[in-house]
Amino acid sequence: MYGNLVLRPEEIPNWGKKIEEEDPEKLAEFEARIARGEKIEPWDWMPFEYRRQLIRMIEQHAHSEIIGALPEGTWITRAPNFRRKLALMAKVQDEVGHAQLLYSAAETLGKSREAMINDLLSGKSKYSNIFNYPAKTWADTAIIAWLVDAGAIINQTTNSKGSYGPYVRALERICWEESFHLKYGYDSVVYLATGTPKQRAMLQDALNRWWRPIMHFFGPPDTQSVHTEKLVRWKVKLATNDEMRQQFLDMYVPKIWELGLTVPDPLLHKDPETGRWVYSDPNWEEFWQVINGNGPCNAERLAVRRFAEANGRWVREALKAPQARYVTPLA
């Protein structure tokens, strides 16, 4: 009548099965549960394809938090004053904390943390493209904290309506913490925008350089994006890339213009008839180039991660409990 919680790939009977090979009765029950708005928990039956897509998605999200801490982290030692330094440290700590929550959520699906870290370090797993660009000035950190975190909040709020319990719970907590990042970022941007001509110029320069990666942030246009009707039905994917991009433009372009800043896209405007934003092609070829390892900072980001791993490993070694036995976390 009671079960322990051990969940390893070899103990999941339908591990590796194609969707056509799944038990149709169980699949129907699973889909009905999602249609009723119920959550799926780690101990519930789920098709392997659902498991695989969620592992991929949550793992990528976790890696993005870890790598995302790097461009901003480099500015902690050069923050302009003590309050900003404390705030930036808190933000970077949050990002790393979010990665911990997300790794735990992904683990409940049957991929161990060791396997995820191995895949990050070997370059097998991806992370958000935007972190492969350099943060050249202090204004870059302000633009990241405001606009990149704004994008992340839109993405995460959307996903928090999803069907997988542990991921949804982690996202709710993350969104709540991210709201400080957004306020802090906006405050930093407004401070520079209302400052000296040099500060304004630095801010505009940062926005010019980050605009294209921000447009890439939500992923390729719907016409190129490979997501299926199935993932929508399973509430893994809740909005299309273009829908989220439009939402972002709706919320933030007016705020950018309000500051007297310009967006480096002469075509950018909202079509009064369709109510949708029109913009120039943000060079999707560059997006694919960066994803495949050829961005300005891909090598450096992974090198820093490997450096931290190589030089921090002895700490874990020293504390290892030899009698420990691995089970996946509960929820």
Next chain:
Amino acid sequence: MASLDPRIRRAEPALWNVELPPLPPLDQWQTYEVFVVRTRGSHAQHVGSLHAPDPELALVLAKEQYARRSTCVALWVVPTEAIHRTAPNDEDLFQPATDKSYREPQGYLTTRERLEKYRHRLQSC
């Protein structure tokens, strides 16, 4: 462009070109489930899990991961392995098999009605 990361600029090149064999299983320690008591008098609530080598460090890490922002007056950690739960397909175990209204307050809604009827009968005699 030269790197902006102070670690890249300061570290000895020898530290960069290290062999990095894949992490073996359990390298990230075992998992603990974390429970937070948000205010005095409230139940401890499960909030998630973490990796730690022992309960003492699990509490230290739990404070960073789960009590960094919202209120908290106490933390509990339990090795995941120590938790037993009812089997996933036993959810119906908790559904009443028969009418259980006799054990619920809603099962006693006609009391007043009965008394009113009785008093009415007395009056009409």
